[in-house]
Ligand SMILES: Nc1ncnc2c1ncn2[C@@H]1O[C@H](COP(=O)(O)OP(=O)(O)OP(=O)(O)O)[C@@H](O)[C@H]1O
């Protein structure tokens with residue numbers, strides 16, 4: 001199956017996406033931001049629709065919208081208590097916009113399906129390089145700021161007590177999350193990208209006991225899911241996204257079971 | 264005699280609609296253990312925030328010696344029962360070092376030391392979510408000790424603990440105070456603990472304060488709302 005260019009592209013993209021979402025996802029769960037990850041997926045849909053409307057590439061549209069949306073959420077709600085309400089408010093506006101742009105641009109509904117559910121055939125070599133560059137950028141900056149991000153994500157109160165400033169870290173992480181959602185959506189679609197950002201990290205949360213362990217488990221669960229999903233999709237012609245979702249779901253329940261058994 | 268680690272001089276502070284202290288003056292000698300006592304809402308945590316420079320006094324000054332290094336254990340933490348990290352990994356979060364994921368040899372030694380000082384070595388691989396209240400408090404303490412402070416502020420560290428665990432934690436703090444020469448400010452409304460484990464106390468009551476050696480503390484004359492402290496804390 002690697003003789004096909006599109007499969008090579010998909011494989012390369014999926015690998016980088018799984019690594020990035022696996023790592024970023026661990027912090028998403030630790031920070032209690034799964035809900036925002038979910039919402040940003042929907043915002044990504046609006047961004048892609050906008051991209052079609054103004055004739056730029058879908059990934060660029062997604063980046064634009066998810067970054068704008070996450071910064072808006074950050075601005076509205078550094079306080080946890082206000083977060084859910086402002087996320088809902090922001091997401092409703094963006095989904096409305098997505099529908100508007102899609103209808104304005106007269107694109108067929110099959111295009112909407114592609115954005116929402118992903119399409120591996122749609123990924124060009126150029127897209128792949130952009131994905132890899134973005135993923136590398138995200139991972140590198142996370143490497144530099146790792147300790148502060150870890151402290152703030154796992155023990156925000158302790159971090160504040162030790163003089164770590166939380167606001168900048170929050171904004172920085174919102175940016176990283178927006179980029180991760182946008183690149184993740186390229187393979188599984190914007191509707192299901194939050195799967196990669198929440199399920200492998202949940203597996204890691206149930207099985208891992210140190211942060212490095214959690215990162216390794218999360219990345220492994222993500223990689224196995226996308227690799228197996230691609231292979232099964234290729235063999236059966238069923239949607240790759242379906243397989244990825246199913247595999248991650250199974251991993252999640254196995255991990256949950258193991259976690260319960262340890263009690 | 265060496266200069267006190269902390270000198271508070273004619274401090275006044277209040278929130279817009281709520282005056283808290285007027286003309287508060289006291290010192291914390293080096294190596295001393297002081298309780299900060301007062302009823303709920305009297306302004307203990309607020310005083311700690313003033314000491315940390317998070318809030319600015321309306322009048323008066325707060326002066327530390329130049330070498331003061333603070334370790335602060337805040338009053339509330341949100342560690343739920345599914346919190347995944349082990350006690351050791353949790354404590355280690357406070358090592359910011361070079362910022363990269365890997366830890367240096369020296370950092371590992373410091374971690375080991377902080378765990379040893381808080382008697383957590385044997386429990387270090389237990390998930391924080393499953394640790395008991397006492398173990399969690401010790402972990403918070405270990406985390407604050409990791410940066411090798413010479414001044415430790417504990418805000419209601421014993422509030423949710425049973426009697427034996429309280430005694431154990433206080434014994435531990437006392438040990439740190441004696442072996443490392445740490446100056447300790449212990450925020451509480453438990454008069455018994457204050458009297459048994461600390462040298463002096465600062466009692467805050469609305470509009471007044473009192474700074475005395477604990478051996479002069481007469482529990483009978485203390486404000487009523489503090490006397491029932493035992494039952495109140497158990498209910499937390
Ligand atoms: N940021 C704030 N703005 C306005 N009022 C505040 C603020 N923070 C605290 N207060 C008020 O100041 C008073 C003192 O609060 P503080 O938290 O210092 O009490 P405390 O002595 O630590 O109480 P507890 O024993 O319950 O911890 C309370 O009445 C509180 O409502």
Ligand SMILES: [Mg+2]
Nearest residue numbers: 307308309338
């Ligand atoms: Mg308080």
